[in-house]
Amino acid sequence: MELTHRDYDILNATVVSYIKTATPIGSRTITKQFDFGLSPATIRNIMADLEDLGFLSQPHTSAGRIPTEKAYRYYVDQLLEENEPIEIEAYKFTKNDDLKSLLHNTSKILSLLSRYTSIVMAPQFNSMLFKHIKFISLRKNVVLAILVNSDGNPYNKTFELDETLSQKELDRFSAILNDRFSNKSLDDIKKSIFKEMNEEKKRYEQLLNKVFDFNKKNIQENQLFVEGTTNIMDLPEFTDVEKIKSLFRAFEEKFTLIKLLDRCLFSEGPQVLIGSENPFLEANECSLVISSFKLGGKEAGAIGIIGPIRMEYHRVISLVDYAAKMLTKAHQN
Incomplete structure (x- = not known):
């Protein structure tokens, strides 16, 4: 149900007042703080209608009313439409x-x-831009990957592979990646690699999958x-x-x-x-x-x-x- 301008004015006043005070708001408070040209009795009736519509609730210990989540949502939606930037x-x-x-x-x-x-x-991690990737063979079937992002921050990860790749092969593959994909994200590299590097993909597929799975919880x-x-x-x-x-x-x-x-x-x-x-x-x-x-x-x-x-x-x-x-x-x- 669409609120009338008068309904919205009273609802807005109630929300704004409650945000400031954290105490239930009554019709007398609104009458004193806002110049709507309405009597306390009229405001009280409007607030009762807003309560029936689910915008306000009334704690049993107080004569005043407080906004519900529905009221905040209505209030916020108006703010988002009118959002004014600040410096x-x-x-x-x-x-x-x-x-x-x-x-x-x-x-x-x-x-x-x-x-x-x-x-x-x-x-x-996968959306960061990387300027350098290096692979180092630590021992048989174990490779250290060092990825440096565009801000110069390094990320290291050790992988265990099913087959052994020599340091020469790792250097060659690092050079290919750095030459073709420097300053791209891992997501972009992944998309491009499977289009452009069919031969290399077969040889280094497991290593690539380990790199693309780099995005771990602790990182x-x-x-x-x-x-x-x-x-x-x-x-x-x-x-x-x-x-x-x-x-x-x-x-x-x-x-x-x-x-x-x-x-x-x-x-x-x-x-x-x-x-x-x-x-x-x-x-x-x-x-x-x-x-x-x-x-x-x-x-x-x-x-x-x-x-x-x-x-x-x-x-x-x-x-x-x-x-x-x-x-x-x-x-x-």
Whole structure:
């Protein structure tokens, strides 16, 4: 059901007031804070109608009302349509910042400015751009692969193969890969290799599969930055010790956080998951605002802010949107 302008004004006022105070909102509060030209009785009737529609609920201990998840979703959908970019003065890059420094810096700034918890996911391993690949024979059937990405960060992995490849063969194959596929991602290399290198593919197929399976859980977890986990302890929603413990356990499950961010990686613009819309944080009564950033024109990583359902959505959506655009721009430069 579509709300009238008057309904939306009262709903919006209730949501905004509750976000600020964390206390149930009554008609007298709205009358004092907003100039709608309506009497408290009229506002009270509208709030009762909004409650019947599932937008508001009334704690039995209070005469005031609080927004439901349905109310927040309606409110947020309007914000996303009207989203106005902001500039963050504190959000600065230095010319020599590598990607890891940029992401770590972004995570810190977002938690500081939002006063919530920030999460930043670096590009997944297979989507990183690599400038150099080297294979070293350690012993019979055992090979060390060294992959250096475009920021100069090395990734090492030891593989066990079914057959022995000499160091000469490994050097030859490294040279081919570096010559043809430097500054491409593993995903792009994988697509190209099976089109262009039929002969080499047969000989080095197992080695290639080991490289393409490089994206292990521990590598992914090192690509996630979480800041401001203690910020939520100052919020009235999280005074319960068990709830805090549950949320901190969730923050420690980095691999699950990565899967959560991954779901929104290819969505356009900021995405907002409110309360039960987010199965990972549903029990903790949290919302997540997330946006992806791009490297080389492709979605590569994601940034987000976790806070209470009673989140300052207007500010947080703008923060996340701006930071994602700045990350994309910074790495282009």
